[in-house]
Amino acid sequence: MTFTPRGRLINPRLGIYFGIFASGFISLVLMLLMFEQMGVSRGLLSGLMLGGALSAFLIISVAGISREPIDFFAAGRRVPAVYCGLGLAVSTMGATGMACLAGAFFLIGFDAIWIMSGGFAGYVVMAVLLAPFLRKFGAFTVPTYLGRRFDSRNVRIVSAALFSVPTLLILAAEIGIGAKAVDWLLAQGPAVATAVMVLAVICGLVFGGMRALTWTGVATGVAALLALVVPVAIIAVLLGYLPLPQLSHGPMIRGIGRSEAIVGMPIGLQPQLGLLLPFDGFQPVFKRIAEPFGAIGPLAYSLATLSVMMGVAAAPWILPRIATTPGVYEARKALGWACFFFGSIMLTLITIAVFMREYLMQAAGSSIAAPPDWLRDLVTQRFAQISTRGNQIGVGEIAFDRDSILLALPHAAGLPEVFANLAAVGILAAAFAAASAAALTLAAMLSEDIVNGLNWQPPATTIRLIVVRVMIVIVVSFGGLIAVIAHGDALKLLLWALALTASAGFPVLVASIWWKRVNQYGAFAGIVTGFAVAILMILASESRLIELSSVLAAIVAVPAGVAALVTVSLLTLPPTRHSLELVRDVRVPGGEILYDREMRILRQKERRRT
């Protein structure tokens, strides 16, 4: 089954299935719009929206039930490039990227663009340096690849243990943001919302694994794109611009800049390594939207972009999905599509932030006794707070909740309630996708590389699938527990996870393909050193021992990891013949998938021994 032609593998009816899903989703929204006009209660509307969306995702995931490891871990290697790319784009930064980044763009404008640029750069770097070769190897998890490549159980177990930490951070962050969106829709309290989120992710994953994850990833991507693009197009038309606001909001930015100059908003300049990240809570707008380096220093901007780039390129919750494409060429194309969809989502978020600023500028200067209707609405919904001492509301006296900007814009524009529900469902969809991706990666790493890490031969199919399914339940419940108990700032958790991935994973992964001299000791040293230095930097920054922001931990940890990798590799024995042959074969796209070949050779050795 190793030279099967691509044409036979891919399901030709995928477009039809997702067309049905998209039409169903749009019909649901239109029907709820009609219900709202007829006077149906708000609770019922949001319940129907939530129920409709979640049941659609769960039906798709249950329909994708898997009985073979190749389906459960690699979706049968039948995912075309477009679908893989869309799933990747939504689950790279997930709902944290959508909700928290929209808030960050709104609050600090230009100075949040580095997170987006880091994402693009991450895809480019992954496509050129890592993805084709990891697809040629075809392993189901990153630690399995590292273990076989260096022929070392220690590397496998240690990398699984250390990569679990950033994956767990992402899982907790996404469940937290998803629960926030569910809580806004259901209004039953955060505990119920987290429970709903946890149950949804468990049901979504436990039947189908990667196969379910891929197809629900596409569905959630479609839902998130619709939820972002449609309201913003409507608002653009309401404000008098063309319906493609991502390209036409230029005059609005210049208008906002003129209002900001009239109001007298300050133009600051941060020190070279300064980094102010908006926290999750209420804060006012304090800098102009298009002015660079008011909340982040120039050097910090470049370094932070590189840190996010390396983190995204080596992210263990994205890399195994490369193995689901039918071939190496498809893997490269999938990353191109991922970049396209990710960029579309990000540019739409920037547009949403700009529109929100436009409304803010219109509200500034109104009297405290008669604020605009939408501002009163936002304060009642707890998206904004007004704290003013005089008679007029100044721009700096309205504090916004960073994570609620996506929900606030439909209210600010006076759109029907259904559009705010649609935005919440978009956030929920992205959270579902990213949390599922992180949970499956974590469960696969724990079951394949830690529970079974001492054997190269994977266990029998039934046991293998049962163990990973049990791990999924444990992991998601644990993630939900952390999200409820330790309310972390989701954006900070995401950036820490990316910093940890960049320091622990990026040097080793790149070296394993591009440098033949690296051996298992160097890999071990590289992973452990990078991870340890990154954790130390994050702890030191958070407890104010050093001046550097914790987000920039990777700029010290990556060079440390690289130095450890290179020194230890050069000081110890050269790699084995087996490793060198693996490297030589992983560099060529054609030929048999190396993981399958390794498993076949292991089975032959077993048979010869017994």
Added chain:
Amino acid sequence: MIERKERKPYWRHTKWQMLASLIPFLIVLIVLPLYADGLNHNKFLGFPLGYLLAAHGLFLIALITLSSFVNRQDAIDHWHGAHEDN
């Protein structure tokens, strides 16, 4: 499957393609936002130019880098016979 004597030329070609794709992109990634302040005084399509290039421009450059890499690398694979069989 690739022939023995094509392996070294193929890898050399791939390495140069990697550098040719990554290095210009990384230079633009780092240098462009540093000039954004000065560029913001000009306008293009109604946008302040610095902001336009740092956000939309970088997106376009990433897409162009990726698509040209995918096509070039596929051509390299076929030239050396290292491509897949489907």
